[in-house]
Amino acid sequence: MLKQRIQDEMKAAMKGGDKPRLATIRLIMAAIKQREVDERIELNDEQVLAVLDKMVKQRRDSIAQYEQAGRTELAEQEHYEISVLQDYLPEALSEEEIASMVAKAIANSGAESIRDMGKVMGQLKPKVQGRADMGAVSTLVKQQLNG
Structure with missing residues (x-):
């Protein structure tokens, strides 16, 4: 559905003559298509969000x-x-929401030290993907695990 929405907005930008927006949407579609070709799959919404999140991080x-x-x-x-x-x-999630989710993930995973960070991030990633900067989330997890 998300991919279709992006395609529809690309057509609207073409018709409306919005060249800067059209150029950016074309970059999005190229990144999605590249991943589909590389992995020989049709991306679902979650995978499209991961592509968009990566593009934001790069920028x-x-x-x-x-x-x-x-x-x-x-x-x-x-x-x-x-x-x-x-x-x-x-x-986007607020800082309080992210902190709450991190605390919950630490409690649910039984994480006690920085070595357990992978367990915590594994729980958090699907929930915060595209809604928060993963680097900031990772830093917060490290801070809470180090005490």
């Missing part, structure tokens, strides 16, 4: 590099692409 990394290099026009382009990508992602 955040690029923004940091562009801003360090003083290339504000390129950083602005990346910000725009993130705003388009976020149109297709579920609503």
